Amino acid sequence: QKEVEQDPGPLSVPEGAIVSLNCTYSNSAFQYFMWYRQYSRKGPELLMYTYSSGNKEDGRFTAQVDKSSKYISLFIRDSQPSDSATYLCAMSVTGNQFYFGTGTSLTVIP
């Protein structure tokens, strides 16, 4: 069983839609959770970082962690064409080694 499972998509939505991206994991010891955005031909850039459970909001982005279900989500409100990218989840037990999902490819259609 993989440490982190993420649906690769592709996911295609109209501009303005609410996007929900998800990852599940098997290791209940994970306590650091991150979402990265990766544009084509670029390296991943950190979008959101969450410690333990709960929600975190930053502008149009909201990250949720449900440790009881081993499930994390990233919501994008009022999606824009510039949000078109691959979104990677990552998680860690100690903050040292991170385990990444395969990434979900998102296209926002104008």
Next chain:
Amino acid sequence: ETGVTQTPRHLVMGMTNKKSLKCEQHLGHNAMYWYKQSAKKPLELMFVYSLEERVENNSVPSRFSPECPNSSHLFLHLHTLQPEDSALYLCASSPHTSGGGQETQYFGPGTRLLVL
């Protein structure tokens, strides 16, 4: 990109060639990483350096040889690679490796490697 730079951006090499990938970080970080990113696979951590000392090697084949001469530079020396080594090689840096979760990693743009 000004934080973490990588050269070359693209590389095509034969299986008998020897080449090196270079990474430089301008963030004053103490830890640097090499990752391999293949299509439809998670990022694979290859090497971790902290203060120029290797602290982790995730059982990477010996045809990949890292070098960290100082905290700002990281190299990945390649020799006798296989076609399945074709991938995007990403360098990252972070302030430290010692946990806390705040040690978010900043990635370079990657080197797209094709082994023929």
